[in-house]
């Protein structure tokens with residue numbers, strides 16, 4: 171960096187590669203089709219390409235160590251030696267121990283996985299206990315740093331910070347339940363000190379410590395711990411300069427802690443106006459500011475004039491200004507220019523990771539030399555003007571319909587008890603009814619058929635026939651297994667959000683826009699660019715096909731409005747609640763059409779309801795209001811005898827039981843296995859009184875649970891809850907599992923349900939059917 175130009179960086183970068191090469195390499199290693207060395211080579215080449223792309227596009231300092239084989243929180247756990255003994259015993263080399271923690275193996279279940287703040291990225295929850303001894307292992311960080319340095323890139327290792335690490339961790343199974351991981355702060359800090367020493371020794375000028383947990387509502391004790399932690403790291407004898415990064419929301423009280431800390435820089439999310447105000451008001455006491463003015467989480471080309479104004483104001487207040495992204499670009503796809511199926515006008519509105527790098531560069535250039543940046547600023551201005559003026563974002567019919575929505579539209583006719591009676595009459599289900607969450611394995615042959623259709627190698631009729639065959643096989647399997655409420659298996663879906671987005675107006679699906687969701691699993695979040703409506707039925711023919719093959723009820727299967735938003739890139743030009751209502755009305759049409767076709771059980775999945783909950787408590791009531799209302803708007807057109815199901819997975823449901831109740835769904839299935847069915851007690855305490863299926867089969871692991879394991883979990887559920895309330899189902903859909911795993915696991919689920927049912931009928935007082 172020279173004095174005359176403003177420096178640039180990004181807080182992190184997508185890991186999968188332009189063609190998801192990392193995914194393929196890791197899955198090949200898992201399948202025994204390639205060696206660890208082959209995996210390491212492919213990964214190293216992807217890192218080299220990524221850093222070169224950054225450097226070629228004017229990024230001065232590249233992030234390193236954020237490139238993970240599975241998850242950066244798991245990497246942090248490994249780095250500090252927080253590896254529970256059962257994983258050390260479960261494999262004979264470090265890489266396989268790592269993957270055992272991530273996804274389990276034949277001998278051990280994986281760590282719990284949950285959402286990274288309010289994103290669709292998932293991390294593995296570190297397990298800590300009073301006996302945890304931290305040990306430093308910076309080998310990964312050192313190797314990546316050495317690789318970048320050798321390639322000539324100024325590099326900045328990125329580490330999950332010690333506070334966020336502890337705040338995201340949970341007590342190990344053998345720890346006292348009230349054990350607070352924060353009590354381990356001091357020993358953990360000593361390990362960080364050691365790692366910082368090693369990184370400095372290896373030539374790192376700067377290290378980035380990610381502390382996004384500081385944007386959550388934290389009690390004074392945690393802010394005090396933050397002060398203490400940064401004090402300790404800041405006073406380390408030998409260390410690189412430290413930049414502490416926070417993102418996703420306003421820092422509020424934590425701002426002062428950071429501004430006062432004896433560290434050298436702060437990376438602050440400057441897409442949050444409160445954060446900019448705090449910097450302008452209080453300054454940063456001489457620290458470097460990595461100003462995160464480019465949104466790392468959405469895909470709209472930025473208003474560069476507006477961003478430049480912000481940067482100029484910041485530049486007056488801080489001495490050392492670096493232009494950057496608000497967070498890691500992990501959450502956006504790589505390259506909008508690759509979306510050649512999108513017309514030029516629409517594509518000009520988009521900025522994926524590569525385009526965001528160019529925006530960062532343009533802003534930095536403009537700060538010192540506006541003439542040099544003028545052409546880029548001008549083209550950004552044009553793109554923005556074209557989007558703002560476009561008729562494609564506006565639909566009169568949708569607007570008129572939104573305006574006509576009444577309160578009654580968002581409410582069922584009768585109350586739950588009355589509906590329950592009518593539904594039981596219509597469906598005649600046994601006690602502890604068994605069902606699945608919707609998807610059956612997405613096999614290679616299904617994906618190949620879809621790819622062939624896309625390439626024009628087969629026609630629509632042949633494709634549909636393949637899907638019908640699959641539906642027939644899935645229906646037959648469920649009948650053989652003895653499940654009570656069946657599903658068609660979702661073979662036709664590439665993804666539960668993208669599939670619907672492709673059929674809705676106002677939505678744009680991408681071809682190459684992959685974003686990591688967890689481990690090697692990726693999604694292509696579609697883009698809501700305009701008013702949303704449903705031109706024609708989306709699922710009815712698949713449901714009809716399935717129902718024509720069986721006497722048992724088949725669930726209609728849709729993705730709910732909140733999840734459609736949460737797993738898409740959303741408009742930034744209208745309130746989220748308005749977009750949610752538009753999607754809800756489109757889904758309402760589908761719900762009505764399913765019911766008209768004879769469907770009596772309709773599931774509308776809302777797995778993203780919890781993750782979309784604003785990080786700050788003060789923003790939550792308004793969100794929950796529009797979120798629950800839009801779900802009810804989507805589902806309330808049906809008669810009382812039609813059973814509405816919903817489903818949610820991997821979340822702490824504790825803080826949203828009231829909202830779950832507000833959805834007024836007749837039955838909800840929830841993930842519960844990895845937390846050992848502690849959910850059942852929480853449900854009991856909450857007083858939740860509608861149908862509920864706490865999951866008894868962890869579908870995120872290839873492990874097949876034994877019938878005994880399932881029975882124990884289910885027994886816990888019926889011990890806590892009235893049996894007539896309880897449904898039996900896996901934690902989530904089965905699309906990521908292999909057919910043989912699914913058959914074996916579901917057989918155990920069904921037999922466990924039968925055993926528990928039998929046990930209950932031996933004690934008739936607890937089981938009124």
Ligand SMILES: Nc1nc2c(c(=O)[nH]1)N[C@@H](CNc1ccc(C(=O)N[C@@H](CCC(=O)N[C@@H](CCC(=O)N[C@@H](CCC(=O)O)C(=O)O)C(=O)O)C(=O)O)cc1)CN2
Pocket residue numbers: 290612614616617618620621663664665666667668687688690691692693694737905906
């Ligand atoms: N959007 C979303 N978010 C979610 C979930 C979800 O289901 N959807 N579930 C939770 C967990 N997240 C998940 C995310 C992804 C996957 C997943 O299985 N993803 C698949 C891709 C799914 C997909 O889009 N499939 C397409 C494209 C498949 C593909 O890779 N095709 C090949 C070619 C086909 C071939 O020859 O194999 C290609 O395009 O290169 C299809 O089936 O049509 C993967 O990573 O492998 C599962 C769970 C939370 N968040």
Ligand code: MET
Pocket residue numbers: 607608609660666727775777817819902903904905
């Ligand atoms: C991530 S929630 C998934 C729900 C969906 N119906 C499925 O089974 O795949």
Ligand SMILES: [Zn+2]
Pocket residue numbers: 607777817818819901902903
């Ligand atoms: Zn799920």
